[in-house]
Amino acid sequence: MAITSMPSDDGQELTITIQxxxxxxxxxxxxxxxxxxxxxxxxxxxxxxxxxxxxxxxLGMLLLLRDHAGGERAQIxxxxxxxxxxxxxxxxxxxxxxxxx
Amino acid sequence: MPSPLTILIAEDNAADRLLLSTIVSRQGHRALxxxxxxxxxxxxxxxxxxxxxxxxxxxxxDGFEAARRIKQLAGEALxxxxxxxSLTENEALVRCLEAGGDDFLAKPYNRVILEAKIKALDRxxxxxDTVLQQRDLIARHNEHLVTEQRVAKAVFDKVAHSGCxxxxxxxxxxxxxxxxxxxxxxxxxxxxxxxxVLLGDFTGHGLPAAIGAMPLAEVFxxxxxxxxxxxDILREMNAKLKRxxxxxxxxxxxxxxxxxxxxxxxxxxxxxxxxxLRRAGSGERVPLVSRxxxxxxxxxxxxxxxxxxxxxxxxxRIFLVSDGVLETRNDNDEVFGDQRLREVFDANGxxxxxxxxxxxxxxxxxxxxxxxxxxxEVRMLDEVTERAKLAFTDSGHSxxxxxxxxxxxxxxxxxxxxxxxxxxxxxxxxQGLRDQGGALYTVLAELYSNALEHGVLGLDSSLKRNAEGxxxxxxxxxxxxxxxxxxxVRFNLQLLPEGRGGxxxxxxxxxxxxxDLAGVLAGPTSMDSLCGRGLTLVSxxxxxxxxxxxxxxxxxxxxxPAQA
Numbered sequence: 001m002a003i004t005s006m007p008s009d010d011g012q013e014l015t016i017t018i019q020x021x022x023x024x025x026x027x028x029x030x031x032x033x034x035x036x037x038x039x040x041x042x043x044x045x046x047x048x049x050x051x052x053x054x055x056x057x058x059l060g061m062l063l064l065l066r067d068h069a070g071g072e073r074a075q076i077x078x079x080x081x082x083x084x085x086x087x088x089x090x091x092x093x094x095x096x097x098x099x100x101x
Numbered sequence: 102m103p104s105p106l107t108i109l110i111a112e113d114n115a116a117d118r119l120l121l122s123t124i125v126s127r128q129g130h131r132a133l134x135x136x137x138x139x140x141x142x143x144x145x146x147x148x149x150x151x152x153x154x155x156x157x158x159x160x161x162x163d164g165f166e167a168a169r170r171i172k173q174l175a176g177e178a179l180x181x182x183x184x185x186x187s188l189t190e191n192e193a194l195v196r197c198l199e200a201g202g203d204d205f206l207a208k209p210y211n212r213v214i215l216e217a218k219i220k221a222l223d224r225x226x227x228x229x230d231t232v233l234q235q236r237d238l239i240a241r242h243n244e245h246l247v248t249e250q251r252v253a254k255a256v257f258d259k260v261a262h263s264g265c266x267x268x269x270x271x272x273x274x275x276x277x278x279x280x281x282x283x284x285x286x287x288x289x290x291x292x293x294x295x296x297x298v299l300l301g302d303f304t305g306h307g308l309p310a311a312i313g314a315m316p317l318a319e320v321f322x323x324x325x326x327x328x329x330x331x332x333d334i335l336r337e338m339n340a341k342l343k344r345x346x347x348x349x350x351x352x353x354x355x356x357x358x359x360x361x362x363x364x365x366x367x368x369x370x371x372x373x374x375x376x377x378l379r380r381a382g383s384g385e386r387v388p389l390v391s392r393x394x395x396x397x398x399x400x401x402x403x404x405x406x407x408x409x410x411x412x413x414x415x416x417x418r419i420f421l422v423s424d425g426v427l428e429t430r431n432d433n434d435e436v437f438g439d440q441r442l443r444e445v446f447d448a449n450g451x452x453x454x455x456x457x458x459x460x461x462x463x464x465x466x467x468x469x470x471x472x473x474x475x476x477x478e479v480r481m482l483d484e485v486t487e488r489a490k491l492a493f494t495d496s497g498h499s500x501x502x503x504x505x506x507x508x509x510x511x512x513x514x515x516x517x518x519x520x521x522x523x524x525x526x527x528x529x530x531x532q533g534l535r536d537q538g539g540a541l542y543t544v545l546a547e548l549y550s551n552a553l554e555h556g557v558l559g560l561d562s563s564l565k566r567n568a569e570g571x572x573x574x575x576x577x578x579x580x581x582x583x584x585x586x587x588x589x590v591r592f593n594l595q596l597l598p599e600g601r602g603g604x605x606x607x608x609x610x611x612x613x614x615x616x617d618l619a620g621v622l623a624g625p626t627s628m629d630s631l632c633g634r635g636l637t638l639v640s641x642x643x644x645x646x647x648x649x650x651x652x653x654x655x656x657x658x659x660x661x662p663a664q665a
Binding site for chain 2: 056057059060061063064066067072090091092093094096097
């Protein structure tokens with residue numbers, strides 16, 4: 001598992017990329033990915049292209065990111081979800097909170 | 102600078118003994134000396150030295166045997182032994198190490214190397230010491246923690262499992278995986294005779310999950326006993342969890358509201374895998390899909406308690422599973438998955454065996470007993486065999502017996518407030534009525550939903566003739582309720598003393614057009630029909646039941662005899 005984050009050129013958007021399993025083991029790394037950046041992005045993208053697995057604690061971490069990004073006002077896009085990941089997001093009805101693509 | 106050690110020197114040559122003890126003493130350590138192995142072992146027992154210099158060849162008992170005994174006496178603590186040897190053959194050196202030696206020093210002795218070896222082995226000794234201390238500390242902490250958890254679990258079990266999971270129509274399986282489980286199973290009889298069931302799955306496991314489970318169970322049991330509707334309980338549970346849980350911790354849950362008399366089940370699923378309603382007659386399977394976010398995520402204002410309603414018949418079964426079931430892994434790291442679960446359903450012939458078949462399929466797939474799964478089966482019954490006893494708090498001797506009260510619940514209230522728990526609590530102040538609490542609740546509930554659905558909302562119950570219409574009926578009910586601008590339901594309660602007993606007259610009126618009560622009661626009610634059962638039930642439970650003045654509304658009457 002490896003988590004990296006990359007701000008856009010204008011600093012408005014932060015892309016967090018998750019490789020491998022997204023579960024409790026990723027807790028600290030995921031937090032660092034958005035807390036330890038110098039920019040204050042308006043929008044977030046969580047790129048799940050390389051994510052093979054996502055569990056309920058990962059859902060909890062996404063909620064933490066949402067809280068960090070302003071709660072109700074947060075703009076977070078979950079990008080490149082594979083069918084398994086998409087299914088878990090659908091069961092939890094996370095499309096009500098995140099923009100899922 | 103490490104503290105000085107007590108070092109045992111076992112050497113049969115007196116000159117070497119003196120030389121060694123001089124070197125050791127000059128290094129700041131205390132030297133003990135023995136002239137053979139037996140002396141060395143007995144000195145070791147008396148003085149507990151921390152390090153041993155051991156000549157290999159000695160009279161009485163040689164160094165190999167003495168080393169073995171000393172290692173045994175030392176137990177887990179590391180007492181390094183340095184063999185002193187003039188032997189040079191590899192085999193002899195190997196024997197030294199096999200006897201428990203940690204190093205060796207060849208004769209003639211080199212002071213510098215001996216000092217260095219003592220230092221190195223002392224480091225090792227202290228490391229081992231630290232590891233043992235930490236291990237014991239961790240073990241003590243853990244024991245303490247487990248004891249605490251055991252006590253907490255005893256409390257938890259009392260709160261979480263005080264319901265009716267043992268009811269004849271319920272089967273369930275819950276893992277003993279951890280002392281506490283992140284999964285929660287709750288079931289309770291409603292005052293009206295139906296049943297509330299909840300399967301919940303908190304993020305995480307153990308104590309944090311259990312801590313959220315306690316208030317959830319309290320709300321579930323408390324509000325169910327008081328007659329609150331599913332939607333009210335869900336809203337309260339969500340609000341409570343949202344308030345107390347940290348962001349990122351939530352509870353996926355499916356809530357079932359079974360009404361045995363009305364033959365329907367209401368389902369709210371937030372974040373759990375599909376449950377299934379399996380029809381007894383056709384074997385048809387209706388998926389109960391997650392339509393909501395889990396409990397504890399949304400603010401109260403955004404929370405949606407909208408549910409789906411399905412008609413159910415005797416022996417229809419509802420299965421709920423936690424995701425632990427679907428995520429059960431086999432030795433090849435494949436997951437059980439919902440496809441395999443559906444295959445078990447497809448292959449099933451006898452509904453009575455379905456629960457066992459799922460359990461079998463799971464253990465066959467996994468190869469050994471499952472541990473971290475929860476599932477529950479709830480079967481529709483014809484009759485309620487056991488009714489909840491409503492809880493009372495006072496002795497009731499001072500009950501007022503002669504009063505009347507009227508309530509008018511108008512549109513804005515009807516939209517979001519269930520008046521039944523409110524009315525029931527008022528009426529249960531009357532001691533004579535308490536024995537009839539369950540029946541009283543059922544009657545009020547039927548009258549209220551009748552007045553609301555047919556009267557205020559103008560719904561036609563003939564819609565409920567088949568399953569499709571049933572679903573449409575309840576969809577329309579919530580749509581019309583959400584759009585409601587005007588209308589009312591009136592309750593008039595009259596309490597009359599009579600001899601030493603009394604009577605309660607309940608008049609219910611609504612803003613609707615009214616209906617033909619006599620016709621409904623006289624008409625045939627087949628057990629298979631999905632409507633018309635409510636009022637028949639009311640007429641059976643109440644002492645008296647008749648249309649109100651001018652065909653408007655309904656009057657029912659309860660009586661009670663004098664208390665002994």
